[in-house]
Amino acid sequence: MNEPAAGRVLSVRSIVAAGVLLVAIAAAVAWVLLHLFGGGTPQDAARLDAVRTTATIVLGTGGAVALLLAARRQRSTEQTLVHQMEVARGVERDALERRTAESFTRASDQLGSSSAAVRLAGAYALEQIGREDAGRRQMIVDVLCAYLRVPPSADTSDPQEDVVREVVTDRVVTHLKKDSADFWPGISVNLSNTTLGHLLLSDTEFVVADFHGTTFRDRVTCSRSVARIVNFEDCTFEGGAQFGGLRVASMAMFDRAVFTGFTDFSDARFPWYVSFADAEFADRHSFTGATISSEESDLFGVTMPDGWRFEPGPDPTEHRVVPESGAGLTPG
Numbered sequence: 001m002n003e004p005a006a007g008r009v010l011s012v013r014s015i016v017a018a019g020v021l022l023v024a025i026a027a028a029v030a031w032v033l034l035h036l037f038g039g040g041t042p043q044d045a046a047r048l049d050a051v052r053t054t055a056t057i058v059l060g061t062g063g064a065v066a067l068l069l070a071a072r073r074q075r076s077t078e079q080t081l082v083h084q085m086e087v088a089r090g091v092e093r094d095a096l097e098r099r100t101a102e103s104f105t106r107a108s109d110q111l112g113s114s115s116a117a118v119r120l121a122g123a124y125a126l127e128q129i130g131r132e133d134a135g136r137r138q139m140i141v142d143v144l145c146a147y148l149r150v151p152p153s154a155d156t157s158d159p160q161e162d163v164v165r166e167v168v169t170d171r172v173v174t175h176l177k178k179d180s181a182d183f184w185p186g187i188s189v190n191l192s193n194t195t196l197g198h199l200l201l202s203d204t205e206f207v208v209a210d211f212h213g214t215t216f217r218d219r220v221t222c223s224r225s226v227a228r229i230v231n232f233e234d235c236t237f238e239g240g241a242q243f244g245g246l247r248v249a250s251m252a253m254f255d256r257a258v259f260t261g262f263t264d265f266s267d268a269r270f271p272w273y274v275s276f277a278d279a280e281f282a283d284r285h286s287f288t289g290a291t292i293s294s295e296e297s298d299l300f301g302v303t304m305p306d307g308w309r310f311e312p313g314p315d316p317t318e319h320r321v322v323p324e325s326g327a328g329l330t331p332g
Contacts (some may be wrong), residue, residue, distance in 0.1 A: 063123050100133055100169045106141075111147050115161035123147075130175070130184065136176070137184045144172050162197075170195065176204035178226070192231075198239070201225055211235055219261070222246055232257050239284070243268055255281050255303075265290050272322075275303040290321040 007026025062162065105130065124145065130140040147168055150163050177186040188208040198218035206227040212234060226247045232267040233255045240261025245268065252274040257312075263285040272294035283307075292302055292310050302310060302319075310319040 051141060100129060100136070104129055104136065106220065110144055111143070116158065116164050119164050120167055123164070123171055127175075127243075129172050131182070134184075138187060141172060141175070141184070141187050143191050144168050148172075148191060150195070151195070167199065169199070171203060173204065176201070176206060178203055178205045202222070206230070216241070237261065247290060248274070258282070259285060265321075269293060270302075274303070276301040277303045279294075279305050287321040287323075292319040292321065293317060294319065 004085045009067060028048050072268055103125065107122045107125035110118050110125065113119050113122070126143060130137045140168045148165060151258050152158065162171045172189065174180060176187060176189070177183055183205075185205070186207055188210075189206060190208075190210045191214055193213040195215045195217060197216075199216060199220045199222075199245050201220070201222040201223060204222075204225045206225070207232075208229045208239045209225075209227050210231045214229045214232075215236045215238065217238055220237055220241045222241070224245040224247075225243075226249075228249045229251045230246075230248055231251075231253045233253045235254075235257045237257065237259045238261070241259060241263045243264045244264050246265065247269045248271050250271050251275070252270050253278045255275050257276070257282065260282045263281060265285070267289040268287070268291075269290045269325050270290065272292070274292060287304075291313065304321065308321055309324055310321050311319045
């Protein structure tokens with residue numbers, strides 16, 4: 001197959017020859033003009049002036065055309081450079097995305113390892129990816145939460161699994177802390193239908209927190225947490241719960257939840273839809289200072305536990321949660 005001929009560069013001889021040719025043409029034109037209009041008569045002088053003016057216009061126009069061509073050439077060069085830079089950045093982004101996706105897949109696979117050390121390494125690797133790539137943070141939290149939702153295999157006894165689950169839980173919670181340097185905003189968690197130990201969720205911020213059907217073996221601390229939606233339906237709290245100062249914007253669901261141990265909802269701020277339908281409180285509990293925020297006077301979406309009711313407060317958009325007369329278990 002014939003290769004395309006390489007471009008040839010003008011030689012010095014060609015450049016000199018072209019220059020000599022141009023000088024010869026200029027001399028010939030000058031000789032012709034002098035021969036035709038060099039008689040010294042007024043008519044010849046006028047004709048020479050006209051020729052000079054025309055030549056000046058032609059040269060000026062040629063210069064303008066040359067400048068225009070140079071500008072177009074410069075613009076074309078700059079456009080080519082910008083395009084090359086964009087292509088290079090695109091290639092770099094694609095390569096980074098490919099490496100990140102491969103790292104994510106490897107780290108996720110590590111969570112399924114039979115070795116506790118490898119599972120821990122996978123959790124920390126996913127966390128590191130989230131630090132570097134904000135777009136994958138929700139996906140990473142989803143994977144870690146899915147790991148916690150899968151119950152340990154009954155066929156194998158791994159004493160280190162509790163350690164792994166504690167570490168994974170801690171890493172998820174760390175990125176929900178509002179004041180943490182590692183805070184990841186805009187995160188939702190799904191830890192439904194699982195079993196968790198001591199959970200420290202104080203000062204966290206969620207979009208949606210779904211704990212539906214989860215059993216908490218130890219105390220749950222959710223003080224001053226902020227969320228749009230929380231779902232604790234059918235949960236079992238075996239070690240008490242602290243929800244003091246909880247702030248929920250849209251929906252708070254605690255239907256059929258079972259609370260054992262002291263449960264505190266003091267100063268909580270509930271939305272227009274909050275429900276404790278069929279919730280059971282086996283020990284002391286308090287809603288002292290809790291409020292329900294709503295511009296509607298008919299709070300049809302509110303179901304408080306037995307012994308508690310709500311009444312209008314000084315602010316028409318807030319309703320206070322108060323104990324029924326002679327009922328309700330409050331801290332003693």
